[in-house]
Every structure is written in structure tokens, then in C-alpha cells.
């Protein structure tokens with residue numbers, strides 16, 4: 001396959017362990033340059049899928065293409081980066097040595113590594129700490145070092161398995177920024193995370209998996225049924241303005257009980273309608289204090305989907321609670 005190909009494409013992918021299908025007909029498409037969230041409860045088959053996509057586990061059935069080829073092809077493999085959730089570090093190595101070792105395994109030249117290693121250490125927030133041994137790193141620093149290893153060889157597709165599980169809130173924001181930067185550089189990011197708020201903020205598209213199958217995949221908007229709820233706060237709401245707003249979207253709720261303050265919840269079909277809302281308010285002589293598109297609530301979606309399926313015997317909060 002040449003030209004513009006999907007970064008990942010699987011069709012009816014299966015993995016059977018001891019007679020049990022842990023990945024059971026999984027079909028997935030991830031476009032090049034997308035940040036893709038792969039979500040599901042514990043044991044859904046996410047890690048097994050990632051291992052197959054990396055060529056570390058042989059599928060029992062189905063098809064898979066990664067960067068237009070097979071992950072067993074060294075040329076394809078050299079375009080992949082991976083941050084496993086549980087990384088075994090050599091504690092006696094320094095951060096720099098670890099990255100150089102990693103880079104050599106990925107086929108990078110020594111002179112290339114001389115500039116690239118300090119650069120990625122800086123990117124992941126470990127600038128100036130590369131001469132310390134990994135044994136002395138905190139859990140968060142180790143996770144950053146692992147992330148540095150995953151992006152070191154400038155992969156076109158990078159798999160991040162729970163990249164922020166050991167990080168504090170500042171570290172999480174930093175990793176989000178790194179993901180944004182990778183997206184800007186056209187790198188495809190396949191993100192496995194139980195932190196749904198994080199996925200919500202950074203992913204272009206998501207897939208929900210359960211019992212080895214994709215229950216649903218799409219953009220957050222698509223998964224929301226294509227509507228964009230918007231909250232408006234105004235100084236007043238005249239009948240004319242209400243009628244104008246109702247022409248732009250579906251008015252779901254209004255509140256005019258407080259003098260000098262009115263709120264409207266409106267469901268739009270298209271984001272492009274947002275400026276017209278502000279215009280309508282202005283044209284009708286009202287003052288606009290807030291116009292807030294509501295984020296799709298991934299957690300609610302996730303819980304509904306997981307609960308909807310018969311195998312949902314576990315507590316719906318288990319995915320996050322057990323991984324804290």
C-alpha cells in the first residue's frame with residue numbers, strides 16, 4: 001500500500017490464549033497524524049492488541065497493517081515508538097546511557113544521538129538530569145525517561161500505555177503538551193489511558209473496547225450523536241432573541257428566574273453555528289457573559305457503554321479505581 005494510508009488498520013483481529021479469545025474480532029482504523037484513545041475496562045484486551053500491533057505477539061487470526069505494512073518488517077518497526085506501562089529499567093544506567101542504548105538498538109548513529117539525547121531529555125522535562133542513574137529517579141522521572149525513549153528515534157507512530165500514571169498534575173499537563181507537539185509534527189499517537197479526562201482533552205478519536213471487541217469508535221462528537229451542547233449566559237432573554245436562538249439550534253433549557261441574568265442551553269448540529277449565536281445575542285440588544293461549548297463527557301459515555309453490555313459484571317468505576 002502506498003500513498004496516504006491509515007497508520008493502523010485491523011480487521012477481525014483475534015488472539016486466543018488457552019482456548020479463550022482475549023481479542024475477538026477487533027476492527028480498528030487510526031488515521032495518520034491522529035491522536036487516538038484506546039479505552040476499555042481491565043482485561044478488555046488492550047495490551048494484547050498493542051503487542052500485536054508492535055509485532056511482539058502473533059495474532060491468532062484476522063489482518064493488521066501498521067504504517068501500511070507488517071510490524072514484523074524492520075522498516076515498519078523502525079517507525080514505531082513504544083512506552084510500555086511497566087518498563088524494566090537498568091537501575092545502574094544513567095538517563096543518558098539508557099537513551100543512548102535505546103537509540104543504538106533503534107539503529108541511530110552515535111553522532112545523531114549526541115544531539116538527540118539532550119533534546120528529548122529537555123522535551124520530557126529531564127533536562128540536566130541525564131547524568132544521574134535511573135536507580136535514583138523518582139517514579140515520575142522514570143516515566144518521563146520511558147517517554148523520552150519512545151520518541152527518541154522520531155517514530156511516525158507511537159504507542160503510549162498509561163503515560164501519566166506516575167505523574168503529578170503538572171507532569172500530566174506536560175505530557176499532554178508533548179502529545180500536542182507530536183500531533184503538530186504529524187506523528188500518530190495511540191494512547192492507552194484510564195484517565196478519561198486526559199483522553200478527552202487530547203484525543204481526536206477514541207475506540208471503546210470490551211471483551212476483545214470494539215464497541216464503538218469515532219470522534220467524541222460522533223460518539224455524542226453529533227450534537228454540540230452550548231451554554232449561554234446573558235443579561236436577559238427576550239422572546240425575539242429566544243426565537244432567533246431556536247432557529248440556530250435546539251433550545252433544551254432556559255432559566256430567567258434571576259433578574260439581570262438568563263441562561264440558555266442550546267444543542268447545535270455544527271460548530272460553525274457558534275459565531276452566529278454571538279451575533280444573534282448582539283442583534284437583539286442583549287449582553288453576552290459566557291458562551292461555553294460543553295465537552296463531551298467521556299466518563300459518562302464509557303460507563304453507559306460498559307454497563308450496556310452483558311459482560312459488565314464489574315463495578316463500572318473499576319477501570320480507574322484499580323489503576324490509581
Ligand SMILES: Nc1ncnc2c1ncn2[C@@H]1O[C@H](COP(=O)(O)OP(=O)(O)OP(=O)(O)O)[C@@H](O)[C@H]1O
Nearest residue numbers: 017018022023040041042043044045046047048049
Ligand atoms: N500471555 C498471556 N497468556 C494468557 N492469557 C493472557 C496473556 N496475556 C493476556 N492474557 C489475558 O488476556 C486478557 C486481556 O489482557 P490484556 O492485558 O490485553 O487486557 P487490558 O485491556 O490491557 O487490561 P488492563 O487494562 O488491565 O491492562 C486478560 O484476561 C489476560 O489475563
